[in-house]
Amino acid sequence: MSRLPDRGRSMSLIAADHACVRFAGTEVLHDISLRVDPAEIVTIVGPNGSGKSTLLRALLGITPLAAGRVSRRAGLRIGYVPQRLQIDRTLPITARRFLSLPRRHPPAASAAALARVGVPEVADRQMADLSGGQFQRVLLARALLTEPDLLILDEPTQGLDQPGEAAFYRLIDELRHDTGCAVLMVSHDLHVVMSASDRVICLNGHICCEGTPQVVSHAPEYRAMFGLGTQGALALYRHEHDHDHTHDHTHDHGHDHGHGSARPRVGDPRGHGHA
Amino acid sequence: MLDDFLVRAGLAGFGLSLATGPLGAFVVWRRMAYFGDATAHAAILGVALALATDLPVGLGTLAVALLMAVTVATLAARGWAMDTTLGVLAHSALAFGLVAISFVHGVRTDLSAWLFGDILAVTRGDLAQIWGGAGLVAALLIWRWSALLTATLNGDLAHASGINPDRERLVLVLALAVVVAVALKVVGALLIAAMLIIPAAAARGMARSPESMAALAVGIGAVASIGGLGLSLWQDTPAGPSIIACAAVVFALSAIVGPLRRR
Numbered sequence: 001m002s003r004l005p006d007r008g009r010s011m012s013l014i015a016a017d018h019a020c021v022r023f024a025g026t027e028v029l030h031d032i033s034l035r036v037d038p039a040e041i042v043t044i045v046g047p048n049g050s051g052k053s054t055l056l057r058a059l060l061g062i063t064p065l066a067a068g069r070v071s072r073r074a075g076l077r078i079g080y081v082p083q084r085l086q087i088d089r090t091l092p093i094t095a096r097r098f099l100s101l102p103r104r105h106p107p108a109a110s111a112a113a114l115a116r117v118g119v120p121e122v123a124d125r126q127m128a129d130l131s132g133g134q135f136q137r138v139l140l141a142r143a144l145l146t147e148p149d150l151l152i153l154d155e156p157t158q159g160l161d162q163p164g165e166a167a168f169y170r171l172i173d174e175l176r177h178d179t180g181c182a183v184l185m186v187s188h189d190l191h192v193v194m195s196a197s198d199r200v201i202c203l204n205g206h207i208c209c210e211g212t213p214q215v216v217s218h219a220p221e222y223r224a225m226f227g228l229g230t231q232g233a234l235a236l237y238r239h240e241h242d243h244d245h246t247h248d249h250t251h252d253h254g255h256d257h258g259h260g261s262a263r264p265r266v267g268d269p270r271g272h273g274h275a
Numbered sequence: 276m277l278d279d280f281l282v283r284a285g286l287a288g289f290g291l292s293l294a295t296g297p298l299g300a301f302v303v304w305r306r307m308a309y310f311g312d313a314t315a316h317a318a319i320l321g322v323a324l325a326l327a328t329d330l331p332v333g334l335g336t337l338a339v340a341l342l343m344a345v346t347v348a349t350l351a352a353r354g355w356a357m358d359t360t361l362g363v364l365a366h367s368a369l370a371f372g373l374v375a376i377s378f379v380h381g382v383r384t385d386l387s388a389w390l391f392g393d394i395l396a397v398t399r400g401d402l403a404q405i406w407g408g409a410g411l412v413a414a415l416l417i418w419r420w421s422a423l424l425t426a427t428l429n430g431d432l433a434h435a436s437g438i439n440p441d442r443e444r445l446v447l448v449l450a451l452a453v454v455v456a457v458a459l460k461v462v463g464a465l466l467i468a469a470m471l472i473i474p475a476a477a478a479r480g481m482a483r484s485p486e487s488m489a490a491l492a493v494g495i496g497a498v499a500s501i502g503g504l505g506l507s508l509w510q511d512t513p514a515g516p517s518i519i520a521c522a523a524v525v526f527a528l529s530a531i532v533g534p535l536r537r538r
Contacts, residue, residue: 062434080435087428091304092482101428102421102436126483152435 011037013076013150013182014059019068021051021058028054030206032068036150041176041183043193046203047225052186053083055203056154059184076150079143079181081136083154087127095130095138096123105145113141117171132159136168144175151175153185165189169196190226280395281504287397287405288500288518291461291470294409294454296493297416299475300485301447304427308472309358310347313365315455315467317343319372322389322459326379333404337456343368344448352441369464392463392515394504401460408457412450419446424485461500462515469519474499477526480533495525 015035021028029051036042044052057063059070060080087093099110114120117137122130130138136156143151153172157165173196176183187193193200193213200216202208208221216222302311318336325335343364350360376386388396397405416423426433426443433440458467474495475488482488503518 057431060431060435062431078435080432082429082431082435085429085432088304088306090476090479091427091485092479092488093485094483097484098428102425102433102438104421 012071012073013038014070014072014078014184016055016059016070017068019058019070020066021054021063022066027066028205029058032058032207034201034207034210036182036184038149038182039176039180040198041173041185041196042199042201043197044184044186044201044203045188045190045193045222046208047188050204052188052203053154056152056184056186060152073149077146077148079146079148079151081139081143081151081153081156083186084158085135085139089128091128093127094124095119095127098127098138099142099145101142103146109145110141113145114138116144116175117141118167133164133168136160137171140171140175144179147179148181151181151183151185153183155186155188157187157189172196280397281508283397283399283402284394284504284514285501287394287402287461288504289497290402290406290409291454291458292409292474292493292496292500294412294416294450295458295470295496296474296478296491297489298412298447298450298454299471299473299492299496300478300489301416301423301427302451302468302471303475303479304485305447307447307451308468309361309365310344310351311451311468311471313347313361313368314340314344314451315458315464316365316369316372318455318459318464318467319389320368320375321372321456322464323372323375323379326376332459333456336459337452340455341449341452344452348444348448372464387513388463389459390463390465390515391513392459392461392466392518394461394500394514394518395507397460405457405461408453412453415446415450419443423447462518463513466515466519470496470522473519473522473526477522477529480529495522499525 012035016032019032020030032055034042044055046052054063058065060078061070095114096107096110099105099113105113111120111123114123114137117140119134119137119141122134122138127135127138140151140153140156151172156172157168160168172183172185175181194217195213197213199210200213201210202216202219202222202225204225208225209216209219211219302308317339321336321339322332323335324330324339325332328335347361347364351357373386376389385393422433422438423443423446425436425438426440430440433443454471455464455467458470462470475492477495478488478491482491499518499522502521503514503516506512506517506521507514
């Protein structure tokens with residue numbers, strides 16, 4: 001459990017407490033404190049290279065911390081959907097067999113999980129032959145089979161088209177309501193963040209700001225990071241357009257403005273450069 | 276029954292296939308082909324060292340193959356450019372092995388037995404070694420099967436399920452070193468990697484699950500061993516290359532028939 005005096009020590013499923021991650025001497029995550037409570041959907045947003053995936057991997061215990069700590073509720077079951085899982089064509093495996101890795105599940109349970117995520121027909125198909133949307137749903141089904149308290153999803157809709165993406169997030173929301181599991185996911189899709197999250201954490205090496213989608217979308221840190229400026233909807237459109245196709249622009253102009261007026265979680269002037 | 280050298284040779288080939296089938300499947304899935312080559316070529320150096328120091332050859336090859344496999348795995352984990360690194364290591368190990376073996380008196384004449392295998396000369400002791408080693412590897416892979424498969428699909432996915440992908444990689448590295456040591460007598464140092472890759476690749480076209488691919492690879496390896504043995508006996512061809520040639524024919528057939536069947 002988190003020992004932080006000022007936050008929900010009793011209820012959090014998972015909490016990071018002043019966590020830092022360094023790769024080869026470079027600090028990629030600085031002083032991260034966050035928590036996820038039961039049945040809430042928390043989304044982490046941030047530009048490419050801001051450490052979103054690294055943060056998830058640190059919470060999962062895959063990436064070691066250089067400082068700070070991560071605490072989980074005792075007996076916490078996590079269902080994890082990794083970013084961009086590619087199954088080599090040389091490996092023949094059906095969706096049903098994939099669901100039973102590493103632990104076997106009865107065929108009825110596997111079938112029910114596939115039906116729950118809306119792809120009951122793929123059980124006997126080869127994973128390598130599935131469409132992007134089907135593949136992501138099978139990954140989600142596998143995560144659900146562990147009856148998780150917390151689902152961790154790393155950019156789960158990468159490679160899906162817009163309707164597919166919307167449907168996927170609707171499914172996540174339904175699952176949360178049906179099973180009561182919490183969801184922590186990474187996204188760089190602004191629309192999704194605004195419509196499907198209870199809470200948004202804005203990350204750029206450190207936590208720039210966090211709160212409900214409405215609060216965060218008006219925070220200067222957030223607007224500066226995503227280049228919204230004063231141009232409003234047009235800039236928003238352009239920004240998303242860039243993100244869909246290029247992925248190579250930087251947001252280094254981030255934090256020069258706005259530290260005065262908003263309430264940043266970490267007012268760290270050092271945190272501009274990201275890897 | 277074991278008095279017949281043909282029976283011993285057939286059993287040696289079949290025993291080796293029990294290990295090379297499932298291990299070969301992992302080598303194919305994880306794209307470790309060159310890794311297998313480097314480890315196998317190091318075996319020649321092991322032979323030279325064993326002969327020079329009067330140690331059992333099996334022990335020498337096992338030690339050097341293990342050293343090479345661990346080196347390669349460590350370098351890979353540190354993010355070295357693997358294509359070049361493996362190329363350097365594989366060919367250096369072979370070259371140093373051949374140079375070293377030329378210093379050992381009286382070996383130069385039957386060097387080809389180490390390079391290409393000598394399955395027809397397998398003794399009862401060799402047979403015990405081959406079945407012992409191959410049985411150990413097969414048992415290890417069956418025991419770790421689910422964890423190995425999960426780690427092969429995705430390291431993070433494995434980690435989140437409580438499996439340490441580094442430990443599973445080490446299991447494969449150990450298995451590879453043992454297989455190299457026992458396969459040396461059967462197919463020779465130059466073609467051990469082929470014995471891993473070709474049966475598994477041939478099995479791919481006919482398999483619908485990881486388990487069936489591994490099992491088919493065992494079968495194809497065994498058939499190729501028997502076929503190669505026959506060819507070697509009939510035409511006095513070198514045993515190792517004959518076995519691999521048979522496996523390659525099976526691969527070619529499966530590459531032609533596989534797509535037709537799927538239609």
